[in-house]
Amino acid sequence: RRRRVPAAPSTRRLARELGVDITQIKGTGSQGRVTDEDVRRAAAALQE
Amino acid sequence: MVVGDFANEVDVLVVGGGPGGYVAAIRAAQLGRKVTLVDKGELGGVCLNRGCIPSKALITAAERVQQIKEADRMGIRVNGDIAVDLPELMNWKDGVVKKLTGGVGTLLKGNKVDVIKGEAYFSGPDTVRIATEKDSQTYQFKDCIIATGSRPVELPSLPFDGKRILSSTEILSLQELPKRLLVVGGGYIGLELGTAYRKLGSEVTILEGTDSLLPGVDPSLVRMVTRKLKKLGVTVVTGAMVQGGESSEDEVRVTAQVKGEEKTYAADVVLVAVGRKPNTDELGLEQVGIQLDERGFIKVDKQLRTSVPHIYAIGDVAGGALLAHKASYEGKVAAEVIAGMPSEVDVRAMPFVIFSDPEIAYTGLTEQEAKEKGYDPVVSRFAFQANGRALTMDSADGFAQVVADKESKQILGVQIVGPEASTLISEAVLAIEMGANAEDVSLSVHAHPTLPEAVMEAAEGVLGQAIHMVKK
Numbered sequence: 301r302r303r304r305v306p307a308a309p310s311t312r313r314l315a316r317e318l319g320v321d322i323t324q325i326k327g328t329g330s331q332g333r334v335t336d337e338d339v340r341r342a343a344a345a346l347q348e
Numbered sequence: 349m350v351v352g353d354f355a356n357e358v359d360v361l362v363v364g365g366g367p368g369g370y371v372a373a374i375r376a377a378q379l380g381r382k383v384t385l386v387d388k389g390e391l392g393g394v395c396l397n398r399g400c401i402p403s404k405a406l407i408t409a410a411e412r413v414q415q416i417k418e419a420d421r422m423g424i425r426v427n428g429d430i431a432v433d434l435p436e437l438m439n440w441k442d443g444v445v446k447k448l449t450g451g452v453g454t455l456l457k458g459n460k461v462d463v464i465k466g467e468a469y470f471s472g473p474d475t476v477r478i479a480t481e482k483d484s485q486t487y488q489f490k491d492c493i494i495a496t497g498s499r500p501v502e503l504p505s506l507p508f509d510g511k512r513i514l515s516s517t518e519i520l521s522l523q524e525l526p527k528r529l530l531v532v533g534g535g536y537i538g539l540e541l542g543t544a545y546r547k548l549g550s551e552v553t554i555l556e557g558t559d560s561l562l563p564g565v566d567p568s569l570v571r572m573v574t575r576k577l578k579k580l581g582v583t584v585v586t587g588a589m590v591q592g593g594e595s596s597e598d599e600v601r602v603t604a605q606v607k608g609e610e611k612t613y614a615a616d617v618v619l620v621a622v623g624r625k626p627n628t629d630e631l632g633l634e635q636v637g638i639q640l641d642e643r644g645f646i647k648v649d650k651q652l653r654t655s656v657p658h659i660y661a662i663g664d665v666a667g668g669a670l671l672a673h674k675a676s677y678e679g680k681v682a683a684e685v686i687a688g689m690p691s692e693v694d695v696r697a698m699p700f701v702i703f704s705d706p707e708i709a710y711t712g713l714t715e716q717e718a719k720e721k722g723y724d725p726v727v728s729r730f731a732f733q734a735n736g737r738a739l740t741m742d743s744a745d746g747f748a749q750v751v752a753d754k755e756s757k758q759i760l761g762v763q764i765v766g767p768e769a770s771t772l773i774s775e776a777v778l779a780i781e782m783g784a785n786a787e788d789v790s791l792s793v794h795a796h797p798t799l800p801e802a803v804m805e806a807a808e809g810v811l812g813q814a815i816h817m818v819k820k
C-alpha cells in the first residue's frame with residue numbers, strides 16, 4: 301500500500317508547477333510532511 | 349460550414365452557466381482569456397434556479413415552522429395556528445434566487461465575459477451553432493468547456509405531467525400545499541424535500557426501492573435521520589418497487605411492489621426523484637467524437653479533457669458526484685489548464701452534505717473504506733448530547749466521528765450527523781487536505797460553547813483523551 305504523501309494543497313500545486321512527482325519525495329517536515337522547500341530541492345535536483 | 353455563413357471567433361467557449369460553467373468562465377477571464385458563455389436558460393443553472401438554493405430556502409422555512417412548534421419546550425407559548433402562506437413563501441424563495449442569479453450576471457459582466465442566451469449544438473470539432481431567439485449562428489472556438497449539467501430521470505411507468513406527477517423542479521414552486529405528498533426515491537433530494545413538506549404540513553410517504561433510505565451513505569448516520577422521520581410522522585417504505593401510476597382529476601394513485609405484495613398509494617402529488625441523467629444527448633457530441641461512459645456521462649481525464657483534447661467537460665455532465673461544489677472546483681481546474689497551468693483534479697476530501705434532519709455530512713474515508721485501502725483505522729465518536737452548544741440549541745441528536753490512521757493518527761475521514769453538520773464538515777475537509785493528524789485538531793483551540801468542539805473532542809478521542817467522554 302502506498303501511503304498518501306502528507307502535503308498541503310498549495311505544496312501539491314507547487315510540485316505540479318515544478319514538474320516533480322510528489323510521491324517520490326521524502327518529506328523532511330514533521331511526520332514526513334513534504335514542505336515547499338522539499339519540492340524546490342527535488343526540482344533543482346531534476347535540473348542537474 | 350454553409351456558404352455565406354459567418355463564423356464568430358471566440359477564444360474560450362463555455363457551454364452552460366451553472367456552478368460549473370460560470371465559475372469556469374470567471375476563472376478563465378481572470379487568467380486573461382477572452383471568454384464567451386452560452387446558456388439556453390437562466391444563469392446559475394440547476395443549483396441556483398431549481399436545485400441547491402431553492403431547496404435550502406424551503407428547508408429553512410420549514411425548519412422555522414418546526415422550531416416554532418417546538419419552542420414550547422423552552423417556555424415560549426405560541427397561541428393560535430401557525431399559518432404557512434405558500435405563495436408568499438415561494439415569492440421569498442424566488443427573491444433569493446433572483447438576487448443570486450443577478451449576482452452571477454454582474455460577476456460575468458465585471459469579468460468581461462460575453463454572455464449569450466441560446467442553445468449550443470456542436471457542428472464540428474471546433475464549431476458550435478448557437479440558436480438564440482432571433483437567429484442561429486456559428487461560433488468557432490479555440491477551447492471549449494462543456495458544462496451542460498443534468499436533468500431529472502423520468503420513470504416511464506410514471507411520466508412527469510407537471511400537475512400531479514412532478515420532478516424536483518416543480519415541487520420547488522408549488523403554490524398550494526399538498527395534503528398528501530408521495531415521494532418516489534429515498535435519495536437526498538427526495539428526503540430533503542419530503543422532510544420540508546412534512547414540516548410545512550403535508551402528510552408525506554417516501555417509497556424507496558432498496559432496503560434503506562440514502563443508499564450509499566453510512567448506515568450509522570442514516571439511522572439518526574430515520575428515527576427523526578418517524579418522530580415527524582413521515583412514512584418510509586423501503587423495498588418498494590414502483591410499478592406505475594395514474595393521475596385523475598383529484599388525485600394520483602401509485603402502485604408498488606413491496607416485499608412481494610402489491611400496494612397502492614394515493615396522494616395529491618407525487619415527487620419522482622429517482623436520479624439524474626447527463627445533458628449529453630442534444631449536443632451533437634457524436635459529430636465531434638466525444639466519448640461517453642456507459643451511463644452517458646462525458647469521459648474526462650484528471651485535467652477534465654474529453655477524448656477531444658481542446659474540449660473539456662466539468663460538473664454533472666462529467667459524472668462522479670453530482671454536486672455544485674464539485675462542478676465549480678472542476679470549472680476552475682479546466683480554466684487553469686486552458687490557460688496553460690499544470691492544474692489537475694487533486695481532491696483528498698470531497699465534502700458530501702445532506703440537508704436532512706438532522707443534517708448529514710461526511711468527507712474522506714469511512715472506517716470500512718479505510719480498511720479496504722489497507723489502513724489500520726481507529727474510530728472515535730463524540731455525541732452532541734455531551735456538547736453544550738448543541739444542548740442550548742435544543743438540538744443534540746447525533747455525533748461527530750473521526751476516522752484516523754492508528755499509527756500516524758493522520759485523519760482519514762470524518763462523518764457527522766447532527767446540527768449544522770453541513771457547516772462543521774469544512775474543518776474536516778481542511779484537516780484532511782492539510783494532512784493534519786488528530787493531535788493537530790485537538791491542539792487547535794475551538795471556541796466555547798460551539799458545535800465544532802464536538803469535532804475537536806472526537807479528534808481527542810482518537811488519542812484516548814476526550815474530556816467530555818469517558819473512555820470505554
Ligand SMILES: Cc1cc2nc3c(=O)[nH]c(=O)nc-3n(C[C@H](O)[C@H](O)[C@H](O)COP(=O)(O)OP(=O)(O)OC[C@H]3O[C@@H](n4cnc5c(N)ncnc54)[C@H](O)[C@@H]3O)c2cc1C
Binds near residue numbers: 368386390496
Ligand atoms: C433539488 C436539488 C437540490 C440540490 N441540492 C444541492 C445541494 O444542496 N448541494 C449541492 O452541491 N448540489 C445540489 N444539487 C446538485 C446541483 O444542483 C448540481 O450538481 C449542479 O447544479 C451542477 O452544476 P453544473 O454546472 O454541472 O450544471 P447545471 O447546474 O445543471 O447547469 C447546466 C446549465 O447548462 C445549460 N445548458 C444545457 N444544455 C445546454 C445547451 N445545449 N446549450 C446551452 N446551454 C445549455 C442549462 O440551461 C443549465 O443552465 C441539487 C440538485 C437538485 C435537483
